[in-house]
Amino acid sequence: MPAQQTIALLGAPGTGAPALAEALQHRLADSAMTTQELAVADAPQLPTAIRHTLHSAAITLLMGLDLPCAAPEQARREACDAHLRALLADAAVRYHVVYGQGPERVENALNAINSIAVKPYxxxxxxxxxxxxxxxxxxxxxxxxxxxxxxxxxxxxxxxxxxxx
Structure with missing residues (x-):
């Protein structure tokens, strides 16, 4: 049986990371992959445990800012997203940004996951x-x-x- 691999999910508040984690876990139930949503506080750098999780993850997905929300909330989302991107860059973590709503977002996430899949031979x-x-x-x-x-x-x-x- 292949070793369990983690898909790390990050996103600004209200960008759908919990819903995507649940949908991916359901779709990938038969595989050796599991999803893990990471909550990153407003810190100057990533905590060591989260940094380790991101570096050991098969792929890191960052939620796009395309889900609808009120204008004041969007400004807060954009600031949080910029902070997350800076933390990921500082930690040298490669990531894919996932856009779309509902099933489209799930399919886009699966496409990103498939893009890094390793064929055994x-x-x-x-x-x-x-x-x-x-x-x-x-x-x-x-x-x-x-x-x-x-x-x-x-x-x-x-x-x-x-x-x-």
């Missing part, structure tokens, strides 16, 4: 199973020149995987 050009996991980060092809790497990148970009052969 990569099929090489010879249809031989390699025991190498796919890389999580974007390729730097200007300096790479590895033909298998370029093939995997091209296949991924065109949507052609091993199943299409």
């Amino acid at each position: 990569v099929i090489s050009a010879n249809d031989v199973s390699d025991a190498k996991p796919m890389r999580l980060r974007a390729w730097d092809c200007e300096k790479c020149s590895d033909p298998e790497c370029e093939h995997r990148l091209f296949s991924a970009l065109t949507g052609r995987g091993a199943a299409d052969r």
Whole structure:
């Protein structure tokens, strides 16, 4: 059984982090992923426990500011969001911002989660199973020149995987 992985959720008050956490937990019930909503107080830096959780999380999702609210509340949300982004940048935490309302937000979050998913094995050009996991980060092809790497990148970009052969 694969190790449990955490999806960290952050957001300004009223941006829907609890609802998204619940919806994702329901949708990902059969997987080895769990959601964890993190409440970050107005502090100059992230507490050590939250920093550790964010660095060990499979992905960090930050709620977008697109949910409707009153104008005075929106100004407070924007200030909190700017503070959260600064804390994440200071802690060197990569994150994805999730927008949308209701099911659209859940789908956008799932798309972000799928964008970092690791496939256990990569099929090489010879249809031989390699025991190498796919890389999580974007390729730097200007300096790479590895033909298998370029093939995997091209296949991924065109949507052609091993199943299409």
